[in-house]
Amino acid sequence: MSQQTYPRTFSHIGISVPDLEAAVTFYTEVMGWYLIMAPTTIEQDDSAIGVMCDDVFGPGWGSFRIAHLATGDKIGIELFEFRNAAQPENNFEYWKTGVFHFSVQDPDLEGLVEKILAAGGKQRMPVREYYPGEKPYRMVYMEDPFGNIIEIYSHSYELTYSAGAY
Numbered sequence: 001m002s003q004q005t006y007p008r009t010f011s012h013i014g015i016s017v018p019d020l021e022a023a024v025t026f027y028t029e030v031m032g033w034y035l036i037m038a039p040t041t042i043e044q045d046d047s048a049i050g051v052m053c054d055d056v057f058g059p060g061w062g063s064f065r066i067a068h069l070a071t072g073d074k075i076g077i078e079l080f081e082f083r084n085a086a087q088p089e090n091n092f093e094y095w096k097t098g099v100f101h102f103s104v105q106d107p108d109l110e111g112l113v114e115k116i117l118a119a120g121g122k123q124r125m126p127v128r129e130y131y132p133g134e135k136p137y138r139m140v141y142m143e144d145p146f147g148n149i150i151e152i153y154s155h156s157y158e159l160t161y162s163a164g165a166y
Contacts, residue, residue, distance in 0.1 A: 012076025013102055017146045020065045020081035026145055027069055030115045031104065033077060037068035071104075091147035092124070101141065101149035109138050109154045120145035130160060 017023035020039045027033045043063045044050055053061060062083055069077040094100040106112045113123060124141040131137060138154040153160055 010075055012078055013099075014078040014080055015102075015148055016080045016082060016085065017148070018081065018085040018087045019146070020067055020079055023079045023081075023144075023146060024067050024069070026119055026121075027077065027079065030112075030119045030121075031071075033069040033071050035067065036070050036076075037066075039065055039067045039081075041065050087147055091143070092149060101151050103151040103153060103157070105153045105156060107154055109140060109152050112152055113140060113142065116142050116144070116150070121150075124149070 015023075024035060024039060028035050041063055042049055042053060042065070044053065044061055053064075064083065065081040067079045069079065071077065092100070104112075110127060113127065117123060122143040124143060127138050127140045129136070129138050136154065137160050139160075140152050142150045142152060144150055
């Protein structure tokens with residue numbers, strides 16, 4: 001007899017950035033997320049967090065900086081600044097395995113686009129409608145000022161992809 005699975009809730013996502021203070025400013029002022037733990041340095045040591053980081057990063061990681069934020073719907077955002085952080089010219093390698101974007105929802109999609117652009121982000125495409133002439137559902141791909149890809153929806157994921165999608 002197989003045990004029935006259930007949908008897990010999303011807890012948080014970790015995002016690497018080259019400048020932690022600039023990222024905290026962007027994500028609090030532009031995205032409106034709450035700062036729940038100010039930028040902190042984590043050192044490689046025998047503390048519980050130090051040992052956990054040894055498990056994740058392996059030997060020799062040294063130190064990094066981290067801040068914790070939360071979205072309006074209680075999703076956690078961990079911002080990491082690692083030593084020797086590099087900001088690639090093109091961070092959009094969508095064909096490689098791994099997370100290539102995260103998505104947020106804002107009914108004022110165009111207003112958020114303007115805020116991201118004013119803060120140094122980029123717009124990767126024009127705002128598009130999923131169902132032109134039928135439903136007002138819009139989307140756009142953006143980049144934060146650090147090259148991380150953000151997809152913005154005007155409506156919820158469930159509404160966008162429920163009956164009649166495409």
